[in-house]
Amino acid sequence: FYTISKKGVIRAMHFQLVKQQAKLVRCISGHVYDVIIDLRPDSPTFGKWQGFDLTGENQKALYIPQYFGHGYLVLEDSVVSYKCGEVFYGEGDAGIMYNDPDMAIEWPFDKIGGIEKLIISDKDKNLMSLKEYIEKVK
Incomplete structure (x- = not known):
């Protein structure tokens, strides 16, 4: 499937709690700053993130392993394609806030004209924190 997004849209750190998905994503047109974060509690890189243009x-295509969160900031109107290793399972759909202080992701808000230009869905405004995620998966 693919998504079409306007400049300034942010998609927070999404994942599935059950039927975890590996994904392959690619920006077909436009420009996104794509971020992945390790959400494997026993991993030495748990909570570490990396960003890619x-x-x-x-x-460029980006492979996102199972048990990793994935999100992006749209820097230009964009079309992003996804190939998923598992079907979408709505009951297991979850995410962590893009601005969670424990993740400390350095989003390039200057490239969209500042954080005040951010466009965030109602769903993404109500996601859990990294601490809440840790409690949920214990």
């Missing part, structure tokens, strides 16, 4: 021009 995906553009229609560079055509």
